[in-house]
Amino acid sequence: MKRVRTLACLCAFAAVQAVVAQADFKALLAKVDALVSFDGDFSAEYTVMQENPGVGTSVTTLAMFRRDKASKYLILILKPESDKGKGYLKIDGSLWLYDPVGRSFTFTSSQERFQNSNARNSDFTRSTLALDYDIAGSKREKLGKFDCWVLDLRANNNEVSFPKMRVWISDDNLVRKSEDYSLSGQLMRTTAIPTYQKVGDRFVPVDIYLVDALRGKTINGKFQSEKTKISVAKPSLAPVPDSVYSKAYLEKVGK
Amino acid sequence: MTARIAFRNLVRQKRRYGLLFAAIALGFAVVTLLGGMSGGMTVSLRRKAKSYYGGDITILGHNRPDYFLTVPDFPAIRNAVMELGVADLVVPRGNVYSGGSVFFGGAMIRQKRITGTDFAVEWPRFATMDFVEGRPDGLAENGGIILSEATANRLGAKVGDEIMVLLTSFGGQKNTGVFILRGIFRDNSLFGFYTAYCDIGQLTTLTLHPTGITDVGVWLKPGIDPAAAAEKVRAVMEREGLLVFPVIHRKDVYDLYKAKRDWTGVKYAILTLDAHLYEVKDFLDAIRAVTYFLLGVFVIIVTVGISNTYRVVVFERTREIGTMRAIGIQRPAVRAIFLYEALGLGIAGSIAGFALGLAALSIVAGIDLSGVPGFQMFLERNRLRWDLEPAIVALDAVIVCLAAVVAAWRPASSAASIEPADALRS
Numbered sequence: 001m002k003r004v005r006t007l008a009c010l011c012a013f014a015a016v017q018a019v020v021a022q023a024d025f026k027a028l029l030a031k032v033d034a035l036v037s038f039d040g041d042f043s044a045e046y047t048v049m050q051e052n053p054g055v056g057t058s059v060t061t062l063a064m065f066r067r068d069k070a071s072k073y074l075i076l077i078l079k080p081e082s083d084k085g086k087g088y089l090k091i092d093g094s095l096w097l098y099d100p101v102g103r104s105f106t107f108t109s110s111q112e113r114f115q116n117s118n119a120r121n122s123d124f125t126r127s128t129l130a131l132d133y134d135i136a137g138s139k140r141e142k143l144g145k146f147d148c149w150v151l152d153l154r155a156n157n158n159e160v161s162f163p164k165m166r167v168w169i170s171d172d173n174l175v176r177k178s179e180d181y182s183l184s185g186q187l188m189r190t191t192a193i194p195t196y197q198k199v200g201d202r203f204v205p206v207d208i209y210l211v212d213a214l215r216g217k218t219i220n221g222k223f224q225s226e227k228t229k230i231s232v233a234k235p236s237l238a239p240v241p242d243s244v245y246s247k248a249y250l251e252k253v254g255k
Numbered sequence: 256m257t258a259r260i261a262f263r264n265l266v267r268q269k270r271r272y273g274l275l276f277a278a279i280a281l282g283f284a285v286v287t288l289l290g291g292m293s294g295g296m297t298v299s300l301r302r303k304a305k306s307y308y309g310g311d312i313t314i315l316g317h318n319r320p321d322y323f324l325t326v327p328d329f330p331a332i333r334n335a336v337m338e339l340g341v342a343d344l345v346v347p348r349g350n351v352y353s354g355g356s357v358f359f360g361g362a363m364i365r366q367k368r369i370t371g372t373d374f375a376v377e378w379p380r381f382a383t384m385d386f387v388e389g390r391p392d393g394l395a396e397n398g399g400i401i402l403s404e405a406t407a408n409r410l411g412a413k414v415g416d417e418i419m420v421l422l423t424s425f426g427g428q429k430n431t432g433v434f435i436l437r438g439i440f441r442d443n444s445l446f447g448f449y450t451a452y453c454d455i456g457q458l459t460t461l462t463l464h465p466t467g468i469t470d471v472g473v474w475l476k477p478g479i480d481p482a483a484a485a486e487k488v489r490a491v492m493e494r495e496g497l498l499v500f501p502v503i504h505r506k507d508v509y510d511l512y513k514a515k516r517d518w519t520g521v522k523y524a525i526l527t528l529d530a531h532l533y534e535v536k537d538f539l540d541a542i543r544a545v546t547y548f549l550l551g552v553f554v555i556i557v558t559v560g561i562s563n564t565y566r567v568v569v570f571e572r573t574r575e576i577g578t579m580r581a582i583g584i585q586r587p588a589v590r591a592i593f594l595y596e597a598l599g600l601g602i603a604g605s606i607a608g609f610a611l612g613l614a615a616l617s618i619v620a621g622i623d624l625s626g627v628p629g630f631q632m633f634l635e636r637n638r639l640r641w642d643l644e645p646a647i648v649a650l651d652a653v654i655v656c657l658a659a660v661v662a663a664w665r666p667a668s669s670a671a672s673i674e675p676a677d678a679l680r681s
Contacts, residue, residue, distance in 0.1 A: 161429075184430055184461070216361035
């Protein structure tokens, strides 16, 4: 009887510990989200370099305008010439893709690939890790020069691009690496963010490296993955007119 | 006697009747060719569509208010339909309609549809597909996936390779699973180009669909009318206490029913193969209409040609007719000689035309037509198969012969009315 009581106490203690840990790590994720989100407008020039083994490298340059508080963003493609004027607009909870050739807007999803790269449309929006994921496991690990918390995350909704994630969060509360998994645990993609740049009191990655675990090509007997490098330049917190976050703006600049 | 005279006249006057004979033969050949082609196209299309949709009749369960396809009553439906005695097989299907992709060696191909099926039951039906590598008979024991040749070639995959399937689960999350490639089939039509088939149980572990079944396929026994069978299936399902739409023969009607959204729970839609093929069927019906139009034009030409020729023939053979009448041959017999001649012409022309049409069909069936855009759905092994219904061919021949007899009737009657004395004086 005494043993049973001890065991019950231990179980209860473990459960309480787990709840406390869950709350602690949720708070950690909230800090991570807050550090890379903006209260006002944020704009920058992104360069997406896509490397397809055996095919070649393509470069897409885009202008990004984000208003995180209102969950709005606009991406305007500047280069290459063939895609110039294309745009993505997130307003009222919907993500639109604008094609200047057909002058048409079509619905798209944040889970879709961005311009056939290894980036998802959701990679360009604000981070919502604390909102979208629950913590399934944690451990301490050294990642290069960074001491990190490694958190195993499980999505709590169906809107996210990947149902499972493992994130490496350095002690300065920035995500340094993440691995995206399918529901069955298949590694889909690895992301690395070695350096950040400070914009005001927030942070923006300098470069984001994405490696696709499934897509690539075997060359000389060695599998080479598709890779994407996203570089962020000219970050700014200057206010952006409301009219930028509109279909009319995309139509105007797409002409 | 009259028939023999008519036959002798036909043989003797080869030159005069040669042109008419050639016209009838050519016309009949064209009709045979078009009829054989459209028949073959229909057979090929329906065969492919049957594998794709799961038989002659498809039953889809529509759940509301949370809309999704599901069949929670599969055992009851299978038992009820089998008891009707019209079906050979009633099979479950679990379809992933969009968002499914297959990966191999770093290459990815999106699939229009990934279909989960019970291979233990359905594999003999898949054996009729054009397999270029592997066979479907091992699927029942081993699980796995079969891919189209187009997909396998683009992936660079061979039978035995591990194929990764990526799909969106029922809950909307990405899920992956590894399947062994068991077979590669050739089907460049819209039913096969980007379609993959795998074990329904294995697929359900990825889709996490509540029942794993989205459709039920009903393979009817040979000779059973699908429309009548569908009505029986509907009646028996209603007797089981299930909600069922009226039987659907057209896809647009199906869309209207679905849009009503006036039910809660699962309501079943019963679609015949014709409903699935509604748009394509229009195209085939158009080919058939062109065939009948050509047959009509051809009949008019034959009628006018024979009528005019026989007027000249009667005029030229007035003395011969007079002689026949003078030696005692009666008017009906004279008329019969000319009608027999026309009938003989029709029969001979039809037979020659049929042979010519068959030869043309054989030549067309030997040509690789895979390069013709939009034609792939009608091809088998990249070639057009032909299919002629004996009853239709016989009907065509009867129409041609009747047209010949009708056309010859008036000239034959005027020949029969010639007075022997007048004829011999002319």
